[in-house]
Amino acid sequence: MADDTAVGYENILVEVSAPIATITLNRPKVLNALSPDLIREVNEALGELDADSNVRAVVLTGGARVFAAGADISDMADRTAVDQLQRDQTGRWAGIAAFSKPLIAAVNGYALGGGCELALMCDLIIAGDSARLGQPEINLGIIPGAGGTQRWPRTAGKHAAMEVMLLGAPVTARRAYELGLVNKVVPAEMTITAAQRIARQAAEKAPLAARMAKEAVLKAFETPLAEGLAVERKSFYFLFSTEDQKEGMHAFLEKRRGVFKGK
């Protein structure tokens, strides 16, 4: 994708300003409710950005007012279990969690249900002070279906997870920060620029190292310690085959800033 291009999707906006890109969920009339088409477009856009070597970090936002009020209830209300199984509604979100570059959520307003789960799939979360994160599915007679019951307790612990799941009430940005769900809380009007600043910071780092760091950290949630340590060790050794490792270490010794090529 070329610089500063708004690529034509119907439910999202994609702006590339190398070395970062910003994806904005764009269904404002329904508070960015996550229709299957929107999720497909986010997946497609991330696939393109993953393949674009000019892009090294991505911000995912819902804009100034709301992140996303969850999966689209009008799309789900009359579905049967078999419908849901056959179309694998939330299985399709796996591509988002698999994005290989730093992915930073910029959350203003509500991030509820699937909206909260989408934010939790990102690597860092920058929240505006207006943000409200929660899993209100219990109010609809269902439970989270895109990772909420698993990612909340892994980050915020069992009791906070139970509180949001069982009571259905969201937490404030400040509480989310205290629970470790959110990296930083900023005034709402600053959220997107703060996330973009952090994305640019991440984009200066060695891309292959970032990719392996991300893979290794995510492994920590899925494997026993010994297996995770083995993955880390192999990635650590592998990085000594990269030009970026030579550049990074020689730049340090020569007292200059490393310039990384992702090679």
Ligand code: CAA
């Ligand atoms: N799906 C479809 N439409 C939605 C929606 C959703 N998740 N959330 C909001 N909307 C629509 C509303 O129906 C309304 O449309 P109309 O103007 O046509 O009536 C519009 O967006 C504005 O919403 P409200 O009038 O309700 O706005 P509000 O400021 O009074 O309330 C809110 C905001 C508290 C977020 C409220 O909209 C709400 O509770 N939304 C639903 C939140 C929810 O339950 N999310 C979980 C969905 S299930 C899920 O996500 C499953 C999963 O794990 C994948």
